[in-house]
Amino acid sequence: MNTPPTTVLLVEDDPADAGMIQTALASADEHRFRVEWVTRLSDALERLGRDGIEVVLLDLTLPDGQGIEAFDQVHLAAPNALILVLSGAMDEETPRLALQRGAHDYLAKGHIDAHWLPRALRYVIERKASGERLRDSEARFRAMSDASPLGIFVSDAQGGCTYTNAAYQRISGLTLEQTLGTNWSVAVHPDDRQRVLAEWRDAARGQDPFETEFRFLREDGSVVWTRVNGAAMRDGAWAHGHVQTVEDITERKSTELLLRAAEEAIFEEKERAQVTLNSIGDGVLSTDLLGKVTYMNPIAETMTGWSCEDALGRPLPEVFTIMDGKGGNALENPALRAIAGNETVKLSADCMLVRRDGSESPIEDSAAPIHSRAGAAIGAVIVFHDVSKAHAMAQKMSHQAQHDFLTGLPNRMLLTERLSQAIGQAHRHGKQVALMFLDLDNFKHINDSLGHAIGDELLQSVAGRLAKCVRTTDTVCRQGGDEFVILLSEIASPHDAAHVANNVLAALAEAQQIGGHELHVTVSIGISVYPDHGTDAEALMQGADTAMYHAKATGRNNFQFCETEMNTRSVSA
Structure with a gap:
């Protein structure tokens, strides 16, 4: 498998120096580099705003930025990139200051050649990777020891x-x-x-x-x-x-002397x-050098569906079957990867464990080589845990962040996102978008006279009726209180919005049985249409809101468009 090239951003305004560096990196054999060259600090900052840059070679004498201030801007824009300062023969203080502020090294321009530069870059890249592995290892040690x-x-x-x-x-x-x-x-x-x-x-x-x-x-x-x-x-x-x-x-x-010998033997x-392994909350599975199972703790037995007795001596893929949760493809044996690379490897993201009975569960964690006293790899240990609850909690929190807790409808945040998407689709397809602001008439009187519990049930009932008045591709949102918003995506004309508004008025005109009370509620509706009343979400929301207040002012239980003349045309169409 070919290793992808390392992407290097060269920030150098001297074409001769830039050409020398590009030539030197192009000649690298063992480790390939892909060089992107810019001559100005502003161009460098713009490029670093996008992903993909792993190494930055930075000259600190640029037309639009110099010295440690230029370095600070680049470091702020790419805090995770390897930054190497290019220095002239006469300037040593600035590179040293840059090292103190986060640079990984500095290179003297006069010593750059095709043999030395690629090796210097490889060394710095490998040094950073080693440091990250060391920090990960220390964090795992502390977590395991505290457990x-x-x-x-x-x-x-x-x-x-x-x-x-x-x-x-x-x-x-x-x-x-x-x-x-x-x-x-x-x-x-x-x-x-x-x-x-x-x-x-x-x-x-x-x-x-x-x-x-x-x-x-x-x-x-x-x-x-x-x-x-x-x-x-x-x-x-x-x-x-x-x-x-x-x-x-x-x-x-404090126990009897006869029990002491048994306790010491344990x-x-x-x-x-x-x-210790049996007491931790993660599954632990070890293999020999050939990838055959040598040990499983009780958690591993539970998660895989294999008893340790049945699993001993079997090939790891037979007991620890993992696949890509997105594509459904089998994944490479992590134990053999750890042994071959003699290093700790993380299991792939979205990794699924297939139990002995065929059921699946998402897992996370890593595999590491086991060494003999002489330091040779003699097997591997895999530590893994079930993340089903974590995934479910993340999905629940994501849903709660975008939906109203009372009605289950999308909230304002999700509406804003969908409105922006609908505007973009309408622009591409030559369609229109309608935004409808709805406010229940005299809801406060019901809430005050019958109580908030009845008011909440009424809001839930209204939400259900509104959802039945629109297409599955449309969005009904609770804005807050007794205010709702309907997003009609890709309509042919404002008449479509007027048709939906009439359906809403009719649906809410029917009496609603709430907590033993027969309640009658009406609604005032304001409508704005893209692109006639605005070309962005903010303009459409403001227009629909204004139109809704106009509907209130004209007697309630009606709908009004953002512009009076369009309202007249749509109703008479």
């Missing part, structure tokens, strides 16, 4: 604390701020400290995992029994820090890891 029931304490090579998770803070009674920079041993009960430190030194000398039990002495004087496992974080033979897992075993310490390394 763990085990406390986690991480220290640097000198023993100073660099991180604790929520469980550790709960066990120790210390906040992260209180523990940062301190040694883990300060929390050990004085009666246990000498023994524990001796065990720690013995483990360190033998480069063995550290495992012990001791009492935490908290600031309030309370004591918590803990089980601690520690190991060095190594880069080859060099230890650059330590990590400890801390478990609150106070209750277990927390052997493999079992402890499995207990």
Whole structure:
């Protein structure tokens, strides 16, 4: 599969320098670049207003913008793009200032050639990608560790604390701020400290995992029994820090001696890891190097419909069947992708999991390689969760944002959107659009005399009758209170609007049975027509509103067009 070229925006007013850079990037073999060249800052800002630019090569001596002010404008327009400043041999201060304000690097024009420039760009692109992956990895680590029931304490090579998770803070009674920079041993009960430190030194000398039990002495004087496992974080033979897992075993310490051995056996390394996996809310599935299933936690069993026993040894696509939710196409095995790339990969957007019984559910998350002690990939782990509720909530919130809560009709926001679309379609097809403002006559009297509950039911009944008076392609909207708006898209003439208005008057003239009351309600209607009364949404709304007040003034229970002469023509047609 060919990697798409990286789109580079070259902002340089010197044709010679621009030509040299374009030639250098055009000769790149391993990583292709597509260069767009502009000579002015204003053109650059206009182009950055559209998507697609990944890298910006910016000269800070442009005809319409110079220095750090020009950089700031570009950085504001493209905060996620890689910005590299092009500097002259005599100017070093401005590029350094740009680096402090968000530039990723700067290039000296005098050193640009076809060999060096593509490699420099590839290096900066890869450095940014690595940084983003590192931030993602750190965020996942913190989220997973805070979800763990085990406390986690991480220290640097000198023993100073660099991180604790929520469980550790709960066990120790210390906040992260209180523990940062301190040694883990300060929390050990004085009666246990000498023994524990001796065990720690013995483990360190033998480069063995550290495992012990001791009492935490908290600031309030309370004591918590803990089980601690520690190991060095190594880069080859060099230890650059330590990590400890801390478990609150106070209750277990109060049980009988015979139960203690069984409790300790549970927390052997493999079992402890499995207990942790079984307690999290995400599905976890692991494979070997060939992509065959080696483990599933209970959540994964529930989501896939496969028991761990049935799934063991089977090819991943047979157990973890995923497809594109939009196109319905099978998706590539994420475990094999993670192993092949030796990196964490996200599952595709709109990913659907097909259960063993054929049912489907949308999922999100990622796959990552599993490494041996030597650093070689020996399999992969997939962490996933069901997002059905999140999708349903998003759809519900989207509907609520665009519809009236009482009648279920579109609200003003959705009407404005549809009106703009209708105007555009009418313009293209040579049609007209009508906008009708409706206000119930004397509704306040009904609301005040019979109560808001009856008033609300009446509004719902009116909404239903209005919906029956229009086509499915039209829109009935509740503007607010007792005001409604009808959008008639692509009509042939104002006479069509007059016909609908007469139908509305007739529909509402019939008595309505509401809460044991026979209610009679009429409506005043104002109509504006595109393009006769306006060519944009605002003009049409204002015209229809004005016409509605004219209908009120002329006796209610009638309709009026925006212009009197058009009203006369339409009614007599």
